[in-house]
Amino acid sequence: MNDIAATTGPRLFGDHFLRTLDAQERATVQRVRALCKHTIGPRAADVAREDVFAWDAFRTLAREGVIATAFPKAFGGTDARQALRIRIIEELGRVCSTSASMITGTDLSSRAIVAGASESFKQRLLPGLCTGELQSAFALTEPGAGSDVRGLHTTLRRTADGYVLNGRKKFITRATTADWFVVVGRAEESPSTFIAVLVPRDAAGFSISPEVGKLGWYGVPISSLSFEGVQVPLAQRLGDEGEGFSLAQDALLRARIGHAAMALGRAIGAVEIASSYAVDRSSFGKALGEHQGVQWMLADMVTQIESSRALLALTADKYDRGDSDVAIFASMAKLQATDLCMKVVTDALQLTGGRGYLQDFPLERFFRDAKLNQIGEGASEIHKTVIGRDVVRRAATAERNACLRAGSLVDY
Ligand SMILES: Cc1cc2nc3c(=O)[nH]c(=O)nc-3n(C[C@H](O)[C@H](O)[C@H](O)COP(=O)(O)OP(=O)(O)OC[C@H]3O[C@@H](n4cnc5c(N)ncnc54)[C@H](O)[C@@H]3O)c2cc1C
Structure with a gap:
């Protein structure tokens, strides 16, 4: 320490x-x-x-x-x-x-x-x-399958020595720099069987679109991919047939914990910047930070950031221990930290007034970058759905609150 x-x-x-x-x-x-x-x-x-x-x-x-x-x-x-x-x-x-x-x-x-x-x-x-001599990219999302990722249409047809891959992928980060692509599709003969394969960037029939302009996260461009009759040798399959989705979920789990950490880091940075401004700037005869309204905004920000950090630390511990409920905690940590980051960055920008709005000032960049953490690796609404569904499922068998009388609550 x-x-x-x-x-x-x-x-x-x-x-x-x-x-x-x-x-x-x-x-x-x-x-x-x-x-x-x-x-x-x-x-x-x-x-x-x-x-x-x-x-x-x-x-x-x-x-x-x-x-x-x-x-x-x-x-x-x-x-x-x-x-x-x-x-x-x-x-x-x-x-x-x-x-x-x-x-x-x-x-x-x-x-x-x-x-x-x-x-x-x-x-x-x-x-x-x-x-860093090599790079890989992860290709799961498709034009017709984003939040509802099980709806993907990319197919892998079995051949004597591998697969033939057909389909399209969208929003793929690092597509223009990656040497290898992890691509998830479904077996053409058995659509409920998901398969993950490795595809090199120079595979015949594989094309990568020009980079697509976006709001933030500059420095990490995205592109669309197209696979037309791409031959994939069996040795390039990841895991067994049928394990494609669980491999994708495993990758997303770690990336979700990372998104939460990134959002928290950005929220911390935003408060550091806003509170420095509150010290440096005077308004109405005293430092901006001496106004109670400003202090209350800063108080809300730091209190919520500290509670979010605690949830994320708990989630990381669960991951390291291999706890079975880590995915739900990762959803909670990501939902909490990324929504909080958007709010904190917005409030921090407000506190820095016109300067916050300048491109020369970092909060303009923080503001644009914050939005993606609420969308990528599962949008906030998807994580709410996952968490809420888990609560209802567990409530059916969980110990009832001791102040209730026995029997169904419908009988009250
Ligand atoms: C910059 C960037 C980088 C990306 N990088 C990658 C990558 O490297 N690899 C990859 O595979 N993908 C990548 N993605 C894709 C990303 O994971 C998807 O954008 C995300 O999963 C959401 O899918 P969608 O955009 O199709 O939104 P949609 O599925 O169209 O959903 C739109 C919105 O509808 C709402 N919504 C959807 N379903 C529900 C529901 N059931 N209940 C309530 N609300 C709902 C949510 O608010 C959601 O944001 C990237 C995206 C971006 C923007």
């Missing part, structure tokens, strides 16, 4: 969660903090100015071993606990969504390879993905 405080000074938000990390993990957080302070933070506005892949940020994170935290030790990674990774992503999200998304995007695009590739494909791809 003291090791970190001694080199970076006190912050607005406490370091209480670092107590759960060991000395080596804290040293990693310290390295990321230094990187954010000296390199990533000062360069964030430039990185986010153009919607072309932010190679500098990616290479910096790869060189510093931050990308490697997502990969097993056997292939050059550090296999970091989620308890550490949420701290890393929070640090990056505090200054630069593009850099934070390099880490969540690595989880999304590589996790199915870690979990489902054959040993020889792991040997071939994972060391390069770890060092």
